[in-house]
Amino acid sequence: MVKTGGPTRAASAPVLDSMDFALDRGSPVPLYYQLAQQLESAIEHGVLAPGNLLGNEIDLSTRLGLSRPTVRQAIQSLVDKGLLVRRRGVGTQVVHSQVKRPLELSSLYDDLEAAGQGPTTRVVRNERVAAGADVAAALGLAEGAEVVVLERLRSTHGQPMAYLCNYLPAALLELDTARLEATGLYRMMRTVGITLHSARQTVGARCAAPEEAARLDERPGAALLTMERTAYDDTGRAVEFGTHIYRASRYAFDFQLLVRP
Amino acid sequence: MVKTGGPTRAASAPVLDSMDFALDRGSPVPLYYQLAQQLESAIEHGVLAPGNLLGNEIDLSTRLGLSRPTVRQAIQSLVDKGLLVRRRGVGTQVVHSQVKRPLELSSLYDDLEAAGQGPTTRVVRNERVAAGADVAAALGLAEGAEVVVLERLRSTHGQPMAYLCNYLPAALLELDTARLEATGLYRMMRTVGITLHSARQTVGARCAAPEEAARLDERPGAALLTMERTAYDDTGRAVEFGTHIYRASRYAFDFQLLVRP
């Protein structure tokens, strides 16, 4: 009862018709997620080229043996990532290039990922102190509460690139210096069961004071990129407050953002 | 402020039980969206305080006369905004403060919204030129293609704050100088039917060259915040390439980001 007949091969014949997907119902991985991953991979490898239509959801779901909501969930997740665009009366198509690698969002990740990989990190300071007014306010603690202050110099190719100063509630976790240099701060938090939820960032610039310049091997007055961040876990606790400075001659924030309708 | 007896409310008494929602099935506004808006408003006004549980989805749906998926869709949209957190076996609760005003994402919006509101914008240059190599590459055009170059000085309180230089494909839209100063670039695009989809940004810093300093009323060598952006519409066309410089003494990017699991 294949009523659909042969879909007339219009200019934009759904490439998806000839694709096959391997869905494993025994897997603990959700079906919608399996489908989303395979679609994403197909897009990434060029099997689904920019502008290609995906074909309507009904056909897709019957062909895959899934319900329509499940297929929609998979597609929606890729729309949220910016890889697909849906239009009523038209269809779902692969976004016209340029998105590819989302780069994730801004510097939270390059801190998170880069730690312990390419760059070198040297812990300059790692001790418990009483929180000053600004730090206490940022972390939502009482002034004078015990916090860990952490200063790190991050370098690449033997050249200093950034000077990171962070404050954390002392009760949060144990900060072993050796592990910090090898593993990175956010990874250490995650292993202790802290799941990051959101962060508030301010990015600015200023000229290097003599002391800062010396630390970063710059000349005094050189342009520095500054970043102040407070990160919160999923219970709403502030888990980190940081003041970072980057050599503008060697570093810039690079990120992509999606416009939500 | 009316206090509710104890400082901490019992977690097992969902505040939501006593709330009523006005859902209009005749409205063109989707039910899940109506619910989401009213929940968000309740959170914003403190009716739902941080840490409060929302009560389970089944009860909620029967009490509202909605199906569970519809209620889930409403809740999910707020989870995506970072206002709610869901945990299996626990429940859905309001995130512990600090998120409140999402501020949207970074400068795309303050450009977008601020235009035509508080700040003053003076169009310094608005003409058609042949695209240079860099501009052509950024916009995906052939070198020498006709583009509109736009230079604007943005001020607040009578003081210059930023110098914005933008390039747009000439065929895209008509750029009336008077309207530009009153309405803003992105709003003009939207009225012509261009829907922004994504943008790629690079934020850096440098010291002001004499010419730049003069334009911004800064001293030469002062720190400047720089931003380079290419914006794309939902078909993947590059619709704008811009190089902006901000006085670091008067401006910083301030944004919030959510960590996706």
Place this chain on the structure above:
DNA sequence: CAGTGGTCTAGACCACGGG
């Protein structure tokens, strides 16, 4: 153990866009 969210199904009608 009981209760929660996470996933999935098989239908339905509506609103919009294009020919």
Place this chain on the structure above:
DNA sequence: CCGTGGTCTAGACCACTGT
């Protein structure tokens, strides 16, 4: 007009969390 995605329903079972 037809086909598309957008919304909605009323169930179901599973996986995880806490006691």
